[in-house]
Amino acid sequence: MNTIVPLLQVEETDHAEASIYERIRDDIIQGRLAANERLKVAELAERMGTSTNPVREALQQLRGEGFVVMMPNRGARVRPIDETFVRDIFEIEVLIEPALTRWFVGLATKADLERLEELQGQMEALNFADPHAHSKLDMTFHQVMYDRHYNRHAVDLWWRHREILSAISRNFQTSLSRQTSVLNEHRELLRCIAAQDADGAARIIAQHVEGSGRHIIEHLRLIKNRRDSGRRS
Amino acid sequence: MNTIVPLLQVEETDHAEASIYERIRDDIIQGRLAANERLKVAELAERMGTSTNPVREALQQLRGEGFVVMMPNRGARVRPIDETFVRDIFEIEVLIEPALTRWFVGLATKADLERLEELQGQMEALNFADPHAHSKLDMTFHQVMYDRHYNRHAVDLWWRHREILSAISRNFQTSLSRQTSVLNEHRELLRCIAAQDADGAARIIAQHVEGSGRHIIEHLRLIKNRRDSGRRS
DNA sequence: TGTTGACAAATAATGTACGATCTGAAAGTT
DNA sequence: AACTTTCAGATCGTACATTATTTGTCAACA
Numbered sequence: 247m248n249t250i251v252p253l254l255q256v257e258e259t260d261h262a263e264a265s266i267y268e269r270i271r272d273d274i275i276q277g278r279l280a281a282n283e284r285l286k287v288a289e290l291a292e293r294m295g296t297s298t299n300p301v302r303e304a305l306q307q308l309r310g311e312g313f314v315v316m317m318p319n320r321g322a323r324v325r326p327i328d329e330t331f332v333r334d335i336f337e338i339e340v341l342i343e344p345a346l347t348r349w350f351v352g353l354a355t356k357a358d359l360e361r362l363e364e365l366q367g368q369m370e371a372l373n374f375a376d377p378h379a380h381s382k383l384d385m386t387f388h389q390v391m392y393d394r395h396y397n398r399h400a401v402d403l404w405w406r407h408r409e410i411l412s413a414i415s416r417n418f419q420t421s422l423s424r425q426t427s428v429l430n431e432h433r434e435l436l437r438c439i440a441a442q443d444a445d446g447a448a449r450i451i452a453q454h455v456e457g458s459g460r461h462i463i464e465h466l467r468l469i470k471n472r473r474d475s476g477r478r479s
Numbered sequence: 480m481n482t483i484v485p486l487l488q489v490e491e492t493d494h495a496e497a498s499i500y501e502r503i504r505d506d507i508i509q510g511r512l513a514a515n516e517r518l519k520v521a522e523l524a525e526r527m528g529t530s531t532n533p534v535r536e537a538l539q540q541l542r543g544e545g546f547v548v549m550m551p552n553r554g555a556r557v558r559p560i561d562e563t564f565v566r567d568i569f570e571i572e573v574l575i576e577p578a579l580t581r582w583f584v585g586l587a588t589k590a591d592l593e594r595l596e597e598l599q600g601q602m603e604a605l606n607f608a609d610p611h612a613h614s615k616l617d618m619t620f621h622q623v624m625y626d627r628h629y630n631r632h633a634v635d636l637w638w639r640h641r642e643i644l645s646a647i648s649r650n651f652q653t654s655l656s657r658q659t660s661v662l663n664e665h666r667e668l669l670r671c672i673a674a675q676d677a678d679g680a681a682r683i684i685a686q687h688v689e690g691s692g693r694h695i696i697e698h699l700r701l702i703k704n705r706r707d708s709g710r711r712s
Numbered sequence: 713t714g715t716t717g718a719c720a721a722a723t724a725a726t727g728t729a730c731g732a733t734c735t736g737a738a739a740g741t742t
Numbered sequence: 743a744a745c746t747t748t749c750a751g752a753t754c755g756t757a758c759a760t761t762a763t764t765t766g767t768c769a770a771c772a
Contacts (some may be wrong), residue, residue: 284753286751286753287752287753288751288752288753296727296728297727297728297729298728298729298753299532299535299726299728299729300726300727300728302532302536302753302754303535303536303726304539304541306536306537306539306540306543307539307540307542307543308543309540309543309546310539310540310541310542310543310544311544314544318734318753318754319733319734319735319753319754320734320735320736320752320753321752322601330629331632334630334631334632335632335634337578337630337633338575338633338636339577339634341574341575342574345570345574380620396563397566397567397570397571398567399564399567399571399767400567400570400571403571403636406684439515459504472769506717517729519723519724519725520724520725521723521725528753529756530755530756530757531725531756531757532755532756533728533752533754533755535725536754551725551762552725552761552762552763553724553725553762553763553764554724555725614716667733698726
């Protein structure tokens with residue numbers, strides 16, 4: 247038997263009892279732990295209700311995954327997610343997502359298409375009123391496409407990137423122009439899938455990812471500028 | 480100041496004294512720890528001359544990086560690098576490496592080209608007599624191209640993949656047909672770089688990576704078949 | 713005789729406690 | 743003002759306790 251071992255051992259968010267690892271990871275992704283924030287083991291251990299050792303191990307794992315940065319004898323910090331970092335991720339996504347999409351087009355069933363259209367409908371109905379809800383829908387939309395891909399490694403990579411990015415974008419409103427682009431791109435994508443146009447779909451996705459990246463980076467710049475000028479005054 | 484934080488905190492192989500993490504990682508990559516081998520903390524701790532805690536943390540970090548697989552209450556194992564896994568990695572590399580190469584073409588200096596030609600010359604002189612030496616040269620060859628890329632995230636990904644792959648290919652001889660392909664592809668690549676043909680270079684690299692992947696996978700299959708039939712007899 | 717299942721002992725992972733060591737900043741000195 | 747000392751706070755390493763899993767034994771049974 248060939249058991250599939252996920253590259254990242256991310257357990258399903260078990261609502262019963264999350265591991266220390268999951269809880270810290272979630273705190274980072276959900277923004278409860280700010281970028282660059284110091285992560286003191288004793289503090290976390292107390293909050294989690296355990297001793298320090300499990301926390302230390304969780305932090306090491308997170309370090310391996312890139313969520314946390316550590317310096318010898320100086321502890322751990324939440325990885326600062328700056329402009330450079332986001333750009334790097336998006337550049338990789340621009341390469342990977344079209345490939346995943348292309349594969350999906352050749353395999354999509356009628357049910358898949360209907361599911362996507364349903365999600366798209368919900369997004370249009372919501373019309374960006376609730377950023378959090380939209381982000382979730384959008385994530386599901388893409389997940390439907392990539393979830394069954396045989397290359398788990400690539401999908402894991404995508405998912406990890408996606409989580410980081412949605413952690414940032416949760417904090418600001420989508421601009422009007424970006425809103426229309428997102429909906430248009432999704433619609434066009436659906437058309438390509440229905441028409442079995444893999445190249446077209448891949449092209450749209452590349453454009454979609456790139457646009458999304460640009461949008462986020464511009465926001466980051468805005469925030470940074472505001473902060474910097476605030477500091478000067 | 481914008482300090483660059485590497486995604487993977489892989490320190491240079493400090494010859495003074497390697498960390499536990501580095502030593503275990505090296506043991507895996509160099510094949511001293513076999514695929515799927517059980518990693519007992521107490522055992523490793525003794526071998527490293529420390530207590531168990533540092534080992535546990537190193538294993539967690541390696542887990543985060545995907546070198547080690549862990550199951551609750553059942554310890555850690557060296558990630559089995561099977562056909563699927565290799566294919567997944569190569570599929571990603573086929574996407575990333577051409578992009579990195581394209582960038583390099585637009586930035587390569589005369590010195591770069593000379594360095595590459597020198598390495599290529601050494602490889603041709605060696606002519607696959609020493610697989611280990613060739614692997615090292617080949618790695619350096621590609622590293623020269625990617626090392627200065629601004630997208631550290633992508634380069635780290637490439638490097639990590641590369642290390643895993645060269646750990647496998649160390650164990651078998653390169654076929655004659657693959658040997659000629661490798662040298663030809665490198666030569667053609669050099670020509671494209673000299674001619675500032677980014678598209679051509681990207682195409683060659685894609686072909687190069689794909690060929691390399693196919694070659695490794697075929698070898699893995701061969702080994703697997705031999706093992707299976709040996710088990711049957 | 714060979715197989716199965718319950719139980720016990722050994723083995724190893726996981727969690728807790730604590731001391732040693734390092735860092736960074738405040739207080740003190742020249 | 744610059745340099746040193748001191749010290750609280752935090753990391754890192756060691757030892758040990760607890761809990762889970764694996765292994766081995768032996769009796770019951772076909």
